[in-house]
Amino acid sequence: MVKDSPTGQKLFESFMGLRTISWVNWQGTGLKASDIRLLFCIKKGVRSDTNGMMVSEISNCLHVTSPTVTQLIKELETNGFLYRTMDETDRRVIRVRLTEAGEVIVQKAKAAVSDAFNGLVDYLGEEDSVQLANLLSRVSKYYKERPPRLVEGEGVW
């Protein structure tokens, strides 16, 4: 028996309303949103990992499958924003790092993010913005801990 939850419905509608928002205009970088996210992910991951990032680590970080990562990497490598090296101890593994050009793009992209989000933060106010970020983090955490149930049978589930 499913509980009727107006709050749940409201939340659902709110999240759906965000679907088509294009948060940042990346045109200045000449790259696509998915490319930038990948570069951000590597920038972040390599700080604490001098070996460069594995495809599987990136996959986990971005919540996408490894074929998707391979695809993204391939394009960005030919454009010279990152490079791969073989892992020294496990030859199945490749290590991905930013090139100098990649670092430059990341800086540009960060500026674009600031520019895009300053307006929103001003609109919401600093306090509410922080709270929103925290709530959204909790939402992500919830879905990470509790992956969606799989369906079989005839009901809605």
Add this chain to the structure above:
Amino acid sequence: MVKDSPTGQKLFESFMGLRTISWVNWQGTGLKASDIRLLFCIKKGVRSDTNGMMVSEISNCLHVTSPTVTQLIKELETNGFLYRTMDETDRRVIRVRLTEAGEVIVQKAKAAVSDAFNGLVDYLGEEDSVQLANLLSRVSKYYKERPPRLVEGEGVW
């Protein structure tokens, strides 16, 4: 000169973390997420409009272009979940309404939403859930009022 905004960066990361979440499992309905959103939109819009919804109204409601709406409608019409009629006073306009089968699917889908979101609402707590919904509404409103700046020239903008 762009202000450095850690709050903006945090918000950005939080929103990006939501990207790949599949909020509701619609398999029980046999339809895709975009189909369900369209049916919800019509269900909502026709309450206050006995004439059925125009393509342009749906387009506005879902924040997608009218060719996208036409495409969605076409599929759902052949599946028998909605039907079109010509407007009586303006022959350019078509009016879209749910069929009985469409109404049934909408009810099923609403149950699926409740089922999917009850868990999240429990996790966040009722109060925080409501607050989150409100904050997200404000975000939507911000982007509706203030469409993204267009780019030209060489800077990040």
Add this chain to the structure above:
DNA sequence: ATTCATAATTAGGTTGCCTAATAAACATTT
């Protein structure tokens, strides 16, 4: 030595949008 598991890749497909061009009907101007 064989079997199993893991890492990355290749190939091909789907979803969910988009833009540009077109057709039909309505509205406005001359």
Add this chain to the structure above:
DNA sequence: AAATGTTTATTAGGCAACCTAATTATGAAT
């Protein structure tokens, strides 16, 4: 009334951002 412009929906075609299944190479375990 005719021409022009505008609005509505549609058709055609394309792209971004993912996915699954199958494959190859290597490493780990029995």
